[in-house]
Amino acid sequence: MQRKTGVLSTIGSFGAWAGFPVGTVVEYAMDNRGKPVFAFSSLSSHTPDIKADPRCSLTVTAQDFQGMSSGRVTVSGRVAILEGAEAADAKSAFLAKNPQSFWVEFGDFSWFRMDDVVTARLVGGFGRIKQISPEEFAAAKSDPVAQFAAPIAQHMNADHADSITAMLKHNIGIDVDSSSILGLDRLGLSIQCKAGGQEFTCRLPFTRPAESRKDVKDIIVEMTRAAAAR
Known part of the structure; x- marks a missing residue:
């Protein structure tokens, strides 16, 4: 998961979205344990969604994504808010990947991490699909090239x-x-x-x-x- 952005799908918690899947484009990074970390504003619709129901999915496309024949992965799990040293570690990992994202310093931003990865689904193109267990996801390493x-x-x-x-x-x-x-x-x-x-x-x-x-x-x-x- 080398990209900087993906689509986060949460379960809507208010208004016309209540009870429906809601997708938003977010920035993310992987921490030193291989877990996705995020900085979310209290003004963002996905923040109250996650606080009401932590279940969500992050979909990331390959760098060369062209369409349905291109690679993408969806990671599903539960996202939790971080505090103290854990929040500081998440911030460090996030800014190392997204140094231009100065807005995370604003007072309405908090740090989150997908701690509980339940499953992942890798699609390499037509007919190339693999369901990934939490253990396989945790053991995965970044591509060396x-x-x-x-x-x-x-x-x-x-x-x-x-x-x-x-x-x-x-x-x-x-x-x-x-x-x-x-x-x-x-x-x-x-x-x-x-x-x-x-x-x-x-x-x-x-x-x-x-x-x-x-x-x-x-x-x-x-x-x-x-x-x-x-």
């Missing part, structure tokens, strides 16, 4: 677009007119393709998992050479 994804994709798209197209044809048998990398992770590339006047996205797996920026470079070089030698 996520922080390098944007500059690598930009470099490949600007200077090696022909290599992307060649790798697609060699590795998964797709012949396209043009292609560009939307995003990447330790397991492969998400690619936007154009062929015959149609646009679609596809997944190009790496030949092995990448654990560093150097690994990504080495793997792409190997795959490019293999495609060129075909």
Whole structure:
């Protein structure tokens, strides 16, 4: 969950929303225990909702989200207000990820954390769905190459677009007119393709998992050479 914003769905507690799911866009961060933390204003509609019923869900889309074929995850659980040292720790984690969010210093903001994660649902695209247990969620680690994804994709798209197209044809048998990398992770590339006047996205797996920026470079070089030698 590398994004800075997501959609928080609460159970409406007042007015026309009472009893209905209510979705709002919020900023979040993950603390050192892997739990989502938030700063909510007392003026926000989701704050009284959570105080009335702590059950809610946070939906976060992949950085390269294009539509229904793109990845997203929904984490469901109970959110609690924090105080004292716990609030200070949440603030530190939140501002490390969202340093521009000066408004959390306003007096009407409080700190919250989704302590009780009940389940999570990962959708990697059409037909790629996995239900995640609380134990699996707690044990999950950040992708080791996520922080390098944007500059690598930009470099490949600007200077090696022909290599992307060649790798697609060699590795998964797709012949396209043009292609560009939307995003990447330790397991492969998400690619936007154009062929015959149609646009679609596809997944190009790496030949092995990448654990560093150097690994990504080495793997792409190997795959490019293999495609060129075909």
